[in-house]
Amino acid sequence: MVKSFHLSERITNNILKAEKSNFISENKLTHEYSREGKSFHQFVSDCVNQGVISRMDVENFLFESLFYGYQREVYIYQVASCNENCMKPEIFLNILQDKYEYIDDCAYSNIANMAADDEKLVAVKTIYTNDLQRIAKIQLIFKTEVSILRKGGIVKTLSYIPVDWDVNSQILSIKFSPKRHVFDKEKQPERLKIHFIDQLKEMFNIQFIPFGNIHKEALCEMSKSLYRQIYEKMVCSKPQNLDSYVEEISDGLKKVLGVEALELKATGNNIFNIKDNIQKFTENILISDILLGAKEGATLEGVEGVVTYLKFSDGKKISARLKGRECREPIFGSESYMALRSAIENARRVNRLEVVWLGKFDRLRITYEAAETECLKVHFYKNLKEEEYKYGLQMFRKFERYGNGKLIKAVEMESQAQ
CATH class of the missing domain: 1.10.40 (Ribonucleotide Reductase Protein R1; domain 1)
Incomplete structure (x- = not known):
């Protein structure tokens, strides 16, 4: 029966x-x-x-x-090496069975029958190379119990942790659902990430290439490039006689102020560069007007996205955070951005960047975080779909330092330099 x-x-x-x-x-x-x-x-x-x-x-x-949905917190790794033999289907299956003896095939799914609290590997999917001799892509889903604090006490829930390993591109990602009020700190996404990544390392002898500062520099380039896009849009729309008018005002102000050796002082402190400061002020007004129009529904042709949160360091004196209202409004038109514009332009690294991408998916909001040297953390603010995940990663790779779509080359150079 x-x-x-x-x-x-x-x-x-x-x-x-x-x-x-x-x-x-x-x-x-x-x-x-x-x-x-x-x-x-x-x-x-x-x-x-x-x-x-x-x-x-x-x-x-x-x-x-x-595999997607609530799994909005993603950690992305670059694989340096692994046990090459494990990509042979029969060896891959044996490795899985050493730890999870119930796995009977490289295509395994038993999610519906595994609702208990214990940790399990509940699903496996593999894609083979054209000659069917090796595995080209691996998808796994792990399950674990997570206790949540709610009114009335502790409630036991299940969490699912998908792993997506593209063997050819050497990218491995692990996803989590960021649950609130988790009772056990060991079940926070950061701790679970370490737990399951360590398992994968041991099972397949995986070595990751550390990003070093590569991902911070990529985020820095992303921030600067998105500002340049809105700046170029401003330049195309600003009044033709604005520059000459700024020149007149700055010359007049110099005479009225009567500051001695003004040009010399400006070389050491940009606050004395009157023309530059007036220029930036007027540009900031025009940029703010463009962004206000976008907020009211106008399109921003030629602008891929806007930054709503920025944490950066110029590597010398300044380390700062800028954020729009509720981390949703663009920072490009803010007084803080105007005041720190020179420092931001000279910055080399950005630790955290929140972007609203305008081109697709009805303003897709993503945070990229480069706090860890081994991985890039990507947080999506809406429930995730596969195409949104791919787009978010694609936009990061677009702004990599070497621009050729091969982050691994840049990372290898960074590793050799250390």
Whole structure:
């Protein structure tokens, strides 16, 4: 007798409501679902037991939904080397079975049947090379219990940790759902990241290439480039006679102030560069006006994104943080940005950068953080879709120091220099 199927609510709590609705709709069961008024997990369980939906379809849905969705906190690593033999399918499977003996295939998914608190590898997917002799891409989903503090006490929940390893491009990413009020600090994303990355290192003998300062320099270039885009838009729209008018005002102000050796003092402190400061002030007004128009719905053609948070150091005297209101408003038109513009232009590294990308996905908001030398942390502020994840990573790689799409070359040079 076939065992009845039961999909636990502990699992489906980790899936977006929109994804659940799409699954019901794709199976042409919207009317029945609405009529019966059952919870999603119970309705799907009944449909599987009645033969209306297959178990395989449910497993595929769970895998795709848990691989992105709430998993908005992503850590990206660059793989230097691993055990090459482990990319042979039979050896790869043996390695998995040494730690998880129940894994019986390189294509394994048993998410629906694993709702207990224990840590498990619940799904494995692999893509092979054209000759089917080696593995080109690996996708894993781990499960662990996470206790949450809520009114009335501690509630045990499940968390899913997807790993995406593109063997050819040598990029490995691990994703988390940033849950609030986690009771056990060991179950915070940062700690879980270390736990599962250490497992992967041990299993496959992985060595990562440290980013060093490469990712900080990439974020610095991203920040400067996005400012240049809005600056160029301002230049194209500013009044033709503005520069000559600024010249007249600065000359007149020099005479009125009567500061001795003004030009000489300006070489040591830009505050004495009257023309430059007036120029920046007027430019800041025009940039602020452009950004205000964008906020009210105007398009910013030629501008890929705007920075809403910036943490930087010029490597000498200045280390600062700038943020827009609620980290949502652009900083380019702020008084703080104007005051620190010279320092920002001379900066070499940015530790954290929050960007609202304007070109796609209805203003996709992302934070890039380069606090760790071994990985880049990317946080998405909306529930994640695969194309958004790829776009966020693509935009980071666009601003890499060497601009050829091969971060590994830059990282190797950085490592050799240390």
